[in-house]
Amino acid sequence: MTAVLTPPSATAPPHSENAPQQVLHEVFGYPAFRGAQRDIVEHVVAGGDALVLMPTGGGKSLCFQVPAIVRHRAGQGVAVVVSPLIALMHDQVGALDELGVPAAYLNSSLDGDEARRVERELMSGKLVMLYAAPERILTPRFLAMLQSLNERGLLSLFAIDEAHCVSQWGHDFREEYLGLSALHEQFPGVPRLALTATADDHTRADIIERLALEDARVFVASFDRPNIRYTIVEKDEPKKQLLRFIRDEHEGNAGIVYCQSRKKVDETAAWLADEGLNALPYHAGLDAAVRRKHQDRFLRDDGVVMVATIAFGMGIDKPDVRFVAHLDLPKNIEGYYQETGRGGRDGQPADAWMTYGLADVVNQRRMIDESEAGEDFKRLQRGKLDALLALAEAHDCRRVRLLAYFGEPSAPGYRCGNCDNCIQPPSTWDATEAARKALSCIYRFRQNGGQRFGAVHLIDVLRGKSTDKVAQYGHSSLSTFGIGADVSDAQWRLVLRQLIAAGHLQTEGEFSTLALADSARAVLRGEVAVRLRVPSETKARGKTGRGRGAGSSASTGRDKPPPLPLDEAATALFTALKAWRGEVAREHNLPAYVVFHDATLAEMAREQPATLDALAGISGVGAKKLEAYGAEILRVLGAAG
């Protein structure tokens, strides 16, 4: 993994060329730092500790990679990068290798000989970065090696990636992370940089306490991902909706489809594959070998759709995932944000698309109720679910709500212009009366010792349908029978969903029967106004309703630019460059994006540089890649152009 070795201080260029900006430009080929990157890098280069909270795709890796290179050039030795993701170390080290940066990894995938070779490289001081799993770092043998490096002044930095793994409150707790406080105790003089995309206060406080980062500077980047378009549609026929969404907007693109259960993952993946899509399943119930194979294909092939449970995703740093779809409701906003954040890491447009229906609300509530967790934990989970439901039910800008949840206020009335509610403001209706009718019908069921019923029967009674069950319980004699005939089934489901989401109604037991919560009284008295969105898809496809004309589903009818707008000639060049990149990637056994990002190839196709100098000006072309591939690229451009 360490093909190109540049000795550290011996050939270190003069001081100015060691500046972070210079390294960014020369090694990575990028013209400028993004957002807080510059401040973070300068702070760490100067030897400070830092905690970095930055969304997925925000560019966390550069925050430790640039300081590692700068400090190594200044003769300060190796940066140790702690990562829980063995599967990804190979690709990350491969990417550094492509950039000409000596790096290696130590984890359980190496055999004894390979591990000893890496250890020798480490001790020689040649490595700029060493990636290692936490359990490896905390072995006495490894700590002794670090000690010896430190005594020689050759331990430049600890970068602790996915730092939220140290928190039990988070979703990815790893026991081994708890031991990492030892780094501070044993190497108090070595700067430490902890990075995570999980931002809530609780997790943040845990990270600071457990990693002893009390004196670290905390950098909180904006959590906005402006290139991600948020869309939440009414769940109707979810698989068909999903297929339509992919066909209409993402034919041939890489994407992730999240489902709640393994069974649903298998079914959905098989169904999409039957429909001709390049879809693969991924969940913890599959063989490790199968999982690895599918993950590899997702990373390496073009346009694979991964259908997965949340077992898939942490640390997937594929930059060109063009959509993330949810067929089921995630557990909370943190989960939704993490999962959707896997789209569009390259900054190009990406979609976060979710179907959402009554059953989602009922299921999520039931899962919390029936879990073994203690009451405190359940209360916390319920609160988090409520926040997510409010996002799903919202009529206003989704981004504003999402950012508000992470503590970032927006100006009053701000609209992002890149979510479904901004692009096509939903029509709403006053459902206060309907809500009162539903609640009073539930109340009537219980009068005179009656039992509880679920949503389906309730809607039948409200609409005045003569079903067997209505006859069996004599419900046609209730005063509420048929009082809601003017409201469609779909809209009734929305009314109930909103009442459940708002906590006025509770669902109970195996059959999710409905019960009034204390707060229902205020609604019954007409003290709470209920406004609901008109279900767009149902309306558009209703027998008589004319909807909003063609393409009125929430996912169409918008002018989305293709991800990489190129004219015909440029498209031909882009295709030729991609084919060339594919060969190089296969030869090097690396994902294609490690060689060059799509965005870099697109810029080459657009600009058509004719000289190496001009090629060097393209974002993503650093010195090493220019040297290794420059002539080849010019040849491809010349031949295809």
Ligand code: ADP
């Ligand atoms: P994170 O780890 O925060 O999810 P990454 O470090 O993987 O994000 O960065 C996301 C993508 O953005 C990467 O493909 C990276 O090369 C690119 N990137 C990061 N910083 C810059 C920058 N300053 N200029 C251009 N591209 C950048």
Ligand code: ZN
């Ligand atoms: Zn918006």
